[in-house]
Amino acid sequence: MAAKKLNAFYAQSGGVTAVINASACGVIETARKHKDVMGKVYAGRNGIIGALTEDLIDTGKDSDAAIAALKYTPSGAFGSCRYKLKSVDQNRREYERLIEVFKAHNIGYFFYNGGGDSADTCLKVSQIGESLGYPIQAIHVPKTVDNDLPITDNCPGFGSVAKYIAVSTLEATFDVMSMAKTSTKVFVLEVMGRHAGWIAAAGGLASYKGMDLPVMVLFPEIAFNKDKFLAKVDAMVKEYGFCTVVVSEGVKGEDGKFLSDQGLRDAFGHAQLGGVAPVIANMVKDSLNLKFHWAVADYLQRAARHIASKTDVAQAYACGKAAVELALKGRNSVMPTIVRTSSRPYKWTVGVAELKDVANREKMMPRDFITEDGLGITRKCRNYLAPLIQGEDYPPYKSGLPQYVRLKNVPVKKKLKTGFALK
């Protein structure tokens, strides 16, 4: 008697991106191609929470066309979550529940699509075969706009944010260049990146050989020095008439405190949350008396599938596909990676990393990617970043809007009598 085919569980975790659904598409399409050896793909509604609460989605209920449309749809089609599993020792109950759900639905493959925290969760799940005696193959699919996973050349999701920030910085800098004579002279753009400055670095791509623009970058890796910063703004405005400052949300002062944390109070004395962009802009105004504008890109940057990098989309899809292939080769506790084999022309293949080498390690900007003054990117950084924003991959449009797909997300009938209370 042939062994019963095992089903797969797929879930999205953490902050979503413009291309995480392209990875989902890679997982589901590849599983569909291997129907002879892999059963159904069940997605967790809202990530791992879907597994814990037995809230599974039958991806088989969506057509090939709908699944293909995931490749050009931003956000997490099945819902994501911010929920970190503790260790087996600390919360055995959660792992036992996962096994209960996996058993009930004949799940033998666990695909977890996320960043550093999620790699840690995936690693823990990969170990329950050994620790709790339930055979599961857990494969992590890399995803994070922060680009802070180790080993892999870059992280799916990053290339598209980088492209958005590079294009937006270029466009806004052209704008301020037009206005500088009588109006705005300094434009400040706040971008994501609480710990690592990769996204801010992408702003530096807006100025390049043949397109000399005064763009400054503030990284979380470099303690903010107000005097040096203002001196550079002043110098740039004197030379060019204007400048653009791309600032990471996570920039800290020399005291180690977030620059955005200014203890703002409204007229009634209530604490107000602000971004770092207005703080920087106010500094420019108070000290140099220059007219400014500021923007905070926030979710717009990571959701901007309309200007996704073609390279990024291809890599996100390839990682999803590779995850299924690794599973079918019997691998456990691994993550597909992007391996750069050449920078010019950019060539890459898909490799594999052990999850124990990935989890809980953050990859910061190397010091030699940042100019000596701490306010720009080096040629080495440019060579690394430039290929990642290559190529456009436009979604289809109808009536002026991208035709993003919403799946049916049909629930799988529950088999367990017990529920599960999330902590």
Add this chain to the structure above:
Amino acid sequence: MAAKKLNAFYAQSGGVTAVINASACGVIETARKHKDVMGKVYAGRNGIIGALTEDLIDTGKDSDAAIAALKYTPSGAFGSCRYKLKSVDQNRREYERLIEVFKAHNIGYFFYNGGGDSADTCLKVSQIGESLGYPIQAIHVPKTVDNDLPITDNCPGFGSVAKYIAVSTLEATFDVMSMAKTSTKVFVLEVMGRHAGWIAAAGGLASYKGMDLPVMVLFPEIAFNKDKFLAKVDAMVKEYGFCTVVVSEGVKGEDGKFLSDQGLRDAFGHAQLGGVAPVIANMVKDSLNLKFHWAVADYLQRAARHIASKTDVAQAYACGKAAVELALKGRNSVMPTIVRTSSRPYKWTVGVAELKDVANREKMMPRDFITEDGLGITRKCRNYLAPLIQGEDYPPYKSGLPQYVRLKNVPVKKKLKTGFALK
């Protein structure tokens, strides 16, 4: 003896847009086609300031290819300015100087590309033939993201911002939809529009038949009512699990004060400028205890040529072209307009308006474009807006970035011995 061909002066005024250069392209290309009757096109460096200071640019020094590239390059290629001429009575010196410069360079056509204030400037210039005896034909080329000029169906520049805001709202709403289970439930996007809510209204397009999304819009035309607003956020989050709020920078409270003007002070008591988005977001947190994110699009929205509306680009070009044709027909003190002849399918032609009917009149959102509760757009508004964002018109890319052009901007040799001190 044939009359000497008259030269043309072209200038960009006020806040720039993604397509003002497409109008410049229309002016210059059309003038080049009529070389037999129209002389050179001189552009003002930094708008009207270029005329006052005799800082003219010879657009003839740029190739046909460079001029054609203006069609897909955002910002103001010759520099813009915020500088309003007073009336002839109040500042005769400025008008006399203009005439001096026009005479010196044999300028008989004045094309001014701007919004409401600029239409007023253009009107004043159009009258100097009569008031000061210098024959000039002044034609205004409409441009403003604010969409607040009267008579014309819409203003070149607006359609592209509207498309950017509609697409960004759709994308960010997909993002928050993915995160809502355990994280962000309310996303706030601040958009331009100090007096008129047209840009904010475009956010409402993100939700449509077949794509039901909880998107709320806050207009400057409607006094902000905190209780009604919070009740609607609460209701939307209860029904959908999340919501998006698109808010005009110019929203005012019932006291008539800008909502963004909260008298913010930092920990040292210094006044801080903030946007309205964080104010709204803090309200949501304080009153409903919901997790939020906020973004301020600022210049990104009006510079976003990468996602320009094809309709808008075509109309911007058509207005530039029509301005030259009107001049050659001997018209003065007029502005080409967009005339909507049908909404479905959208059809338009170019008409003409008298400047005296355009200058200093702001077109606000009609009340019946706003839902009764003041927090959304009506079907009538949707029918008006939808055609304006139709079609994509992507710029060419190289190495992942749009190939925007920077012109040579070769100065015209000065002929006057005197300078001019700007007030």
